[in-house]
Amino acid sequence: MQSRTFSVLPRSVGLVFLAPAALFITTFLLFPLVWVIIISFTNTALTGPGAANPTFVGFTNYTRLFMPARWLRPGEFGNALRNTLLFVLGSAILGQVPLGLSIALAFHRRKGLLREAVFSVATIAWILPGVAVAFAWIAFLDRDFGTLNTVLGFLGIPRIDWYFAYPLYSIIFFNIWRGTAFSMLLFSAALGNIPPSFWETADVLGASAWQRFQHIVLPLIRPSIFTALILVTLWTFNVFTPYLITGGGPLFRSETVAMYTYRIAFKFFEFGRGAAIAVIMMTINFALATGYLLMQKRRKA
Known part of the structure; x- marks a missing residue:
């Protein structure tokens, strides 16, 4: 038998292959991050x-955002942060993740036209450009000619x-409608990985729907639930598309931190x-991701 010898490439050659990726990461990720800070x-x-002559001001930009006297005033950072927390809670944690899981469970192990139609509509809503979807919702919720108010009018409900x-609430419902597809597809894949023997055993034992969910579904898809919570929360916290619907108004009642950052940096220039707000947003995102990962690691332990 002939023996084969494998030559090991020098480290310098490996560095040459890594150089384009390192240059890309440095140029488009590390440098903007350092520059913003x-x-x-x-x-x-x-x-x-x-x-003309930017000067060092220390933590002035940060302290200005957290001044107690103006913290929760309309148009200030505290008001935007409160709206963002409500938006994330209603849209992601109470909306997209539970609704996506419910749809995935409702159509699991089922086939037919209804399942394909629901999955197709949800996926199309997710992949369509945000601008097109936003203008569709503007028409849908319009007071005088909107589809929703037209339907309510037929039912005798005032416009x-x-x-x-x-x-x-308008942008929360919009974001739920648009983003539920991701959770639905993620949970559908997770449910598809459950061995069929588990379902067959549950059928033989006469387990109820709640018992199946409690003892089969929940323990086996828990990692997917944490993954969905992490990703959906981070995406919702940073989403900017609702700005196209309300513009943050009226009177800043729907302004999120992403909209507030845009207004300070690109309207007031x-x-x-704006960079200070962006740094705070990155810190919050890092804290959210770290918290979810620690919870997942603790549950595994």
């Missing part, structure tokens, strides 16, 4: 003194100005303050 400690702006009376 640096300018968050300056008064950099597009107009005024900060445009509702959704954008004025319930702006935060205060890049230093």
Whole structure:
């Protein structure tokens, strides 16, 4: 038998192959991150003194965001953060994840036209461009000519100005409708990995739907639930598409942190303050992801 010899490439050759990826990561990830952190400690702006000669201002941009006297005023950071927490709670944690799991459970082990139609509609809502979906919802919720108010009118219910009376609920329902497909597909795949013998045993023992969920489904798809919570929460916290529907109004009642960052940085052109908000958002995202991962690791242990 002939022996084969394998030559090991020099380390320098390996570094050459890694160089493009390292350059890409440095240019588009590390450098913007460091740059945002640096300018968050300056008064950099597009107009005024900060445009011609930016100066170091220390933690002024950060302390200004957390001033107790103006913390929860409309248009301030505290108000935007509160709206964001409500938006994430209603849209992601109480909306997309439970609804996606419910749809996946309802159509698990079933085939037919209804299942394909539901999955197709949910997936299309998820993959369509955000601008197109946002304008469709603007037409859907319009007070005078919207589809929803037209249906309510046939039922004898007075027309509702959704954008004025319930702006935060409007973008919550919009985001649930748009983002549920991800959780649905994730849980459908997780349920498909459950061995058929588990279901057959449950059928033989006469287990109820709740007993199947409690003793079969929940223990086996728990990692998928944590994955969905992590990803959906982070995506919802940073989503900007609802701005196209309400613009953060009226009177900042639907303004989230992402909208607040846009307004400060790209409407008022205060890049230093905008960078400080972005750093806080990154810190919150990191804390959320770390918390979920620690909870998952503790449950596994």
